[in-house]
Each structure stands twice: as structure tokens, then as C-alpha cells.
Amino acid sequence: MPTNQLKILTVLTVLLAVTLIIVSFFGAFVSGTYERDSASMAAQGKGQDLVDLFFVVPLLFLSLIFMQRNNKVACFIYGGTIFYILYSFFIYCFGVNFNKLFLLYCLTLGLSLYSFILFMGELNRMDVHKWFGENVPTRSIGIYLLIVAAMFYLLWFKDIIPAILNNSIPASVSDNNLLVNPVHVLDIAFALPGLIIATVLLLKKHRLGYILAPIFLVFTIILAIALTGMVIMLKLNNISENISIAFIFIFLAIISFIFLFLFLKNI
Template sequence: MRTKTDRAFLYFTVPIVILIAISSITGIWHQEIYAKETADWLSQCVGQDISNLFLVVPALTLSAFFASRGIRSARIIWIGTMITNIYSYVIYCFSVHFNFLFHVYCIILGLSLYSVIYFFFHYMKEDYKSWYTEKVPVKATGIFLLVIAGIFLLLWLSQSLPAAIARTVPETIIKDGLFTNPVHALDYSFYLPLMFISAVMLLKRKTLGYLLAPMMIVFAIITNFNIISLMFVTMKKTSVDSTPMIAVFGTLTIICLGFLLLMQKEIVKLSEK
């Protein structure tokens, strides 16, 4: 059995990683572009830039290379990273004050979005269930995703729901100088429901669940790394001690990575074309 090569993975990825590298390097070493942000939000922007440069760029580059050659595990990592990219650059485009990188942010967001559309348009009908052996930990992975989605839902609700009921604004939004919390908006409306759907589809052994579940684990790994990165920067720039939360998210990242490796290990190896 042979897999098809697809150079579109490279065509989408090369301009994206170049632009991410440029914008991230600029944000890290010329932080005056975030001069209009509050100290806390500036720290989060720089932390995100660090994560983009040292995790997202290598992950996209390597996964695109191997995905273009038909490697199944690489395609899962690629689509998971692209989904995360959309998340990050929606925030850059809509929740960072206008600066000279605005158009770069928009191009990265657009290319990431269309790359995901391309992927699902061309590979939606793939039999992802047949990618795996019967040893893949379906039940454990599905339950894990449900737990992760539930934890984050309760965590975000604990911040936003009391304020909504009391007709006030959450302290985190005031501290960051924002109109709303973009993370809450994206998670409530799209990412947490998608994680829940992915878990249910996997538990029911639906073929698409075998793609969506590991894809959302990749999303969780990168998102956790982003959070850890911005917490380190926040600690350096402010008096906030985030060590306990860094330990929590570090542990969660390791667990997510373990589940991803367990699933990837059970992917049937096919020869390249």
C-alpha cells in the first residue's frame, strides 16, 4: 500500500512559517510595537511570540515536509498545528492594538484558515479509522479529551459567568485592557465544542473521530505550551508568581503528549510513493 504525495502542504506552510518567524522575532526583540498594551497583555503577546517562534515554526515546517510525502502522523500534527494557528492569529488580529504587523497577522490567519479548508475538502472522506491498529486507546483518549474540555469550560465559566450575572466585567479583562476575553470567546464558541465532539466521535468509533481526536490533542499541547511561555514572560515583567500554574500546565502538557504518542504509535505504517 502506498500513500499519495501532496506538495500543497509545503505551498501553504512555507509562506506561513516565514511570516510567523518575521512577526515573532519582531515582537520579541522590538516590544515597542506592543506599547499600547497593558503590562499584562504585552507579556502575553511576547510569550505567544516566543511560543510561535520556537514551537509552532519548527512543528509546522517538519510536519509539512513529512505530510507532503504522505506520512500520516505528520498530517495529523500539521492539521492540529494549523488549527491552533487560527486560534492564535484571530487573537493577534482582533485583540492586539493596531501596529505595522497588522497585515502580516491577517495574511497568516488567512493562509492558515484556507490551509485547513483545503485539508478537509481533500481529505474529509479518508477512512481514518483504517489508519490505526486495533490497539489504539480509543476509550482512554476519548475520556481524557472530555475531561480536558470540562476542566477548561469550568475554569473559564468561573471567571466569566459570575461577572455576567453580577453585570460587572471580569478582573482579567480589566487588567488586560480588553473589551472581552478572546480566549473565552474562541473556546466557548468553537474549540471546546470541537474537543467535545472529537471525544464523542472517537468513543463511538466514528472514522472522523480518529482524525479529530489526535488533532485536538496537538491543539492542547501547543496551547498549553503557549500558556507556559506567556506565564514565564509575565513572571519576568511583573510581580506575579505563576510557578504553581506553570507546574500544572507543564504536567498537563506531558500527559497530552503521552496520549498523542500512544495514538501515533498505533498508526499503520505505509510506504511512500
């Protein structure tokens, strides 16, 4: 990556990390941050804030440091981490009730968006597909990404379609006092189609497939860990007794990590 662009990306990333540390600390440890949200949303927010503070922030710094040293694996970890933050803070901005962190939510969203745009623009200029050997299991990884997309489509449609047919509101919306579920919007409109596009491109061995697939695998790993944190906080706050779903997310993270390893070991 050219030096000037890397310097800009470094500044944006450091600012992003600072804002992420602040909002995560307040969300996790300062009472009243989520006082206008439902008990379920507040517990999930705290669970995600803890994961962001103690896992995502260190991962962001480490991937940036190694990317500055021209480590190619770090590029994909950085991209997946930035995409996770971008995804998450769309939800914070549009799904969390107004609180004292609102402007920082907006700042974090903006910094992650422009960091991701700059990063993807520079990565797209490189011959990334030439970084890899001939033994990348593109078919297996592509099929796995397709399965993940299908799984979440089915999960959300199970919530949405009956509500549409019955002219009612999905429980995930009504129970949390939302206008719509921002996760439904992001997944159905952007994230899940992105997984499908990455699958098609990877199966065709298109150079963009080699960029998007590992980034989505990193994103899936981090998101699964964050979801596990949310489920644990729901249990600790006696809001949900069902802890078994956490094991599903852990399994998803492990499988995604295995495929990521199989992908990146060919660099």
C-alpha cells in the same frame, strides 16, 4: 494526498511560516510592538512569540516535510499545528491592540484558515480510521479530551458567570482594556465544543473521531507549551509571582503527549 493539493498546501504553509517568523520575531525582539497593550498582554504576547518562533515554526516545517513523504503521523502533527496557529491568530487579530503588524496578523490568520480547510478536506477524503489497529484506547482518550474541555469550561465560567450576575466586567477583560476576552469567545464557541464533538465521535469509533482526536491532542500540547511561555514571561517581567500555574500547563502537555503517543503508535 493528491499531488496537486499537496503542492498548494506546501505553498500556503511556506507563506504561513514566513509570516509567522516575521510577526514572532518582531513581537519577541522589537520594542514597541505591544506598546498599546497592557503590561500583562505584552508579556504574554512575547512569551507566545518566542514559543512560536523557536518551537512552532520548526514543528510546522518538519511535519510538512514528513507529510510530503507520506508519513501518516506527520499529518496529524501538521493538522494540530495549523489549528494552533489559526486559534492563536484569531486572538492576535481581535485581542491585540492595533500595531504595525496588523496586516501580517490578518495574513497569517487567512493563510492558516485556508491551509486548515484544504488539509481537512483532503484528509476527510481518506479512510483515516483504517490507518489504525484495533488497540487504540479510544475510551481513555475520549474521556481525557472531555476532562480537558470541562476543566476549561469551569475555568472560564468562574470568570464569566459572577460578572454576568453582578452586571460587571470580568477582570481578564477590564485589566487588559479589552471589549471581550477573545480566548473566552474562541474556547466557549469553537474549541471546547470541538473537543466534546471529537470525544463523542471517537467513542462511537466514527472515522471523523480518528481525525479530530489526534489533531486536538497536538493542539493541546502546543497550546500548553505556549501558555507556559506566557507564564514565564509574566514572572520575568515581575507582573505575576505565581509560577505554579506553569507546572499545571507542563503537566497538561505531558499527559496529552502520552495519549497522543498511545493513539499514533497504532498506525
